[in-house]
Amino acid sequence: xxxxxxxxxxxxxxxxxxxxxxxxxxxxxxxxxxxxxxxxxxxxxxxxxxxxxxxxxxxxxxxxxxxxxxxxxxxxxxxxxxxxxxxxxxxxxxxxxxxxxxxxxxxxxxxxxxxxxxxxxxxxxxxxxxxxxxxxxxxxxxxxxxxxxxxxxxxxxxxxxxxxxxxxxxxxxxxxxxxxxxxxxxxxxxxxxxxxxxxxxxxxxxxxxxxxxxxxxxxxxxxxxxxxxxxxxxxxxxxxxxxxxxxxxxxxxxxxxxxxxxxxxxxxxxxxxxxxxxxxxxxxxxxxxxxxxxxx
Amino acid sequence: xxxxxxxxxxxxxxxxxxxxxxxxxxxxxxxxxxxxxxxxxxxxxxxxxxxxxxxxxxxxxxxxxxxxxxxxxxxxxxxxxxxxxxxxxxxxxxxxxxxxxxxxxxxxxxxxxxxxxxxxxxxxxxxxxxxxxxxxxxxxxxxxxxxxxxxxxxxxxxxxxxxxxxxxxxxxxxxxxxxxxxxxxxxxxxxxxxxxxxxxxxxxxxxxxxxxxxxxxxxxxxxxx
Numbered sequence: 001x002x003x004x005x006x007x008x009x010x011x012x013x014x015x016x017x018x019x020x021x022x023x024x025x026x027x028x029x030x031x032x033x034x035x036x037x038x039x040x041x042x043x044x045x046x047x048x049x050x051x052x053x054x055x056x057x058x059x060x061x062x063x064x065x066x067x068x069x070x071x072x073x074x075x076x077x078x079x080x081x082x083x084x085x086x087x088x089x090x091x092x093x094x095x096x097x098x099x100x101x102x103x104x105x106x107x108x109x110x111x112x113x114x115x116x117x118x119x120x121x122x123x124x125x126x127x128x129x130x131x132x133x134x135x136x137x138x139x140x141x142x143x144x145x146x147x148x149x150x151x152x153x154x155x156x157x158x159x160x161x162x163x164x165x166x167x168x169x170x171x172x173x174x175x176x177x178x179x180x181x182x183x184x185x186x187x188x189x190x191x192x193x194x195x196x197x198x199x200x201x202x203x204x205x206x207x208x209x210x211x212x213x214x215x216x217x218x219x220x221x222x223x224x225x226x227x228x229x230x231x232x233x234x235x236x237x238x239x240x241x242x243x244x245x246x247x248x249x250x251x252x253x254x255x256x257x258x259x260x261x262x263x264x265x266x267x268x269x270x271x272x273x274x275x276x277x278x279x280x281x282x283x284x285x286x287x288x289x290x291x292x293x294x295x296x
Numbered sequence: 297x298x299x300x301x302x303x304x305x306x307x308x309x310x311x312x313x314x315x316x317x318x319x320x321x322x323x324x325x326x327x328x329x330x331x332x333x334x335x336x337x338x339x340x341x342x343x344x345x346x347x348x349x350x351x352x353x354x355x356x357x358x359x360x361x362x363x364x365x366x367x368x369x370x371x372x373x374x375x376x377x378x379x380x381x382x383x384x385x386x387x388x389x390x391x392x393x394x395x396x397x398x399x400x401x402x403x404x405x406x407x408x409x410x411x412x413x414x415x416x417x418x419x420x421x422x423x424x425x426x427x428x429x430x431x432x433x434x435x436x437x438x439x440x441x442x443x444x445x446x447x448x449x450x451x452x453x454x455x456x457x458x459x460x461x462x463x464x465x466x467x468x469x470x471x472x473x474x475x476x477x478x479x480x481x482x483x484x485x486x487x488x489x490x491x492x493x494x495x496x497x498x499x500x501x502x503x504x505x506x507x508x509x510x511x512x513x514x515x516x517x518x519x520x521x
Contacts, residue, residue, distance in 0.1 A: 050386075051340060051386055053385055053386055053387075054385075054386040054387055055387050055389070058387065058388075058389040059386075059387075059388070060381075060388055062335070062337070062343040062381075063300075063301075063302035063333075063334075063335025063336055063337075063343060063344075063345050064300035064301075064302060064335070064336050064337045064343070065300075066302045066335075067300040067301060067302040067303070067336075068300050223482070224438075250385070250386075250387055252390065252438070
């Protein structure tokens with residue numbers, strides 16, 4: 001028993017030795033990790049619970065996340081129940097500063113206006129989000145708004161580097177505004193077109209670009225489509241050919257492949273987030289690549 | 297991203313009035329427990345976790361076998377478990393391999409005695425019983441999984457006064473092998489076919505085919521409506 005106890009105390013001690021003074025940002029998704037890094041630069045350490053090829057709706061709480069959440073100074077997640085399957089469990093293991101209501105707890109959906117808020121809530125409708133569409137990072141305006149909030153929170157955690165955070169924000173915001181203007185000019189050729197989506201992952205981007213959603217391969221969110229529904233999609237597409245069928249890197253491929261083959265419509269995997277495609281190395285590239293892929 | 301190691305340690309002190317202990321010997325604390333868990337990542341899409349647990353206590357009289365067999369003395373249970381999971385794309389909902397194994401040891405030091413039909417005189421006992429299993433499951437699409445599990449126990453082989461009594465396992469090794477296939481139709485329902493082959497006592501081989509339909513009702517953490 002004594003030998004055991006000694007070993008445990010020793011190992012436990014080791015786990016604390018990695019503690020760092022830099023503000024530690026725990027993001028639920030890679031887009032928020034990337035944004036925190038834009039504002040924090042070298043002064044912070046940021047991690048993401050999910051990577052770009054993982055569906056953020058469904059991950060399992062794993063030991064490394066339990067370890068990271070305990071040390072987090074700032075939590076940034078999309079919210080609107082996107083992470084409802086795993087974040088509550090993680091938060092139970094997190095420290096006080098990142099709990100709901102604390103300055104270290106940022107759910108992006110609490111600060112922006114979500115679209116597609118359902119009128120009716122019923123389990124028979126699939127995995128619907130009562131607070132609206134949570135894929136908010138695909139609205140360029142949201143990125144800009146959250147960048148300021150991140151700057152403000154980092155400055156309160158680490159007042160010594162407030163000037164650095166303010167300068168980084170200023171630099172990022174002007175670059176982002178210029179990029180937004182560039183993306184808006186792409187609207188001219190894309191607006192008015194329609195696409196078929198797999199899941200409602202791109203609603204904010206499509207709204208920004210003025211692209212209509214012709215149909216959704218998923219009849220109900222989170223539930224695989226029925227054969228009858230797929231047949232309907234094929235007939236809708238034949239009557240009114242869309243620009244493309246779009247999906248995320250983590251969507252199941254079988255149904256969209258089948259519809260594309262049946263109709264001959266172009267199938268595009270958009271990056272969705274940072275790390276979604278091999279070349280998607282920052283937030284700007286999510287938009288650049290998506291617009292380029294849609295315009296080709 | 298550097299590897300993050302998760303550590304957790306726990307200690308418990310309690311009365312120890314339930315199995316595997318029994319009527320406490322005197323007042324106060326009769327048992328203690330200690331656990332340790334450690335885990336981390338293997339690459340981007342794999343995780344591992346190891347756990348160790350020990351519970352230690354004494355009893356002034358634990359009665360089993362329908363009130364005929366009495367144990368007095370110290371009992372220590374030690375368990376280790378290890379788990380490894382790997383999801384090829386990071387999305388375990390679509391595809392995943394899991395490997396799990398556990399090992400248990402029960403060591404008892406005291407006396408055993410019995411009354412009734414199989415009565416024997418109270419005699420000294422100091423022995424260990426061990427058991428373990430290994431299991432693997434493979435999910436190749438969101439709805440379908442296959443799995444296999446093998447379990448085994450090693451029994452005590454007593455000599456002296458307790459030889460041949462109800463507490464003598466005579467060194468027999470009970471074994472069990474299971475194969476399973478399940479289909480998860482929706483969040484609410486799952487159908488499972490399980491094939492089992494076991495020998496829980498010498499010469500009693502039992503082959504089983506089990507078909508289960510599992511259904512869940514109501515709201516849960518991720519679906520509050």
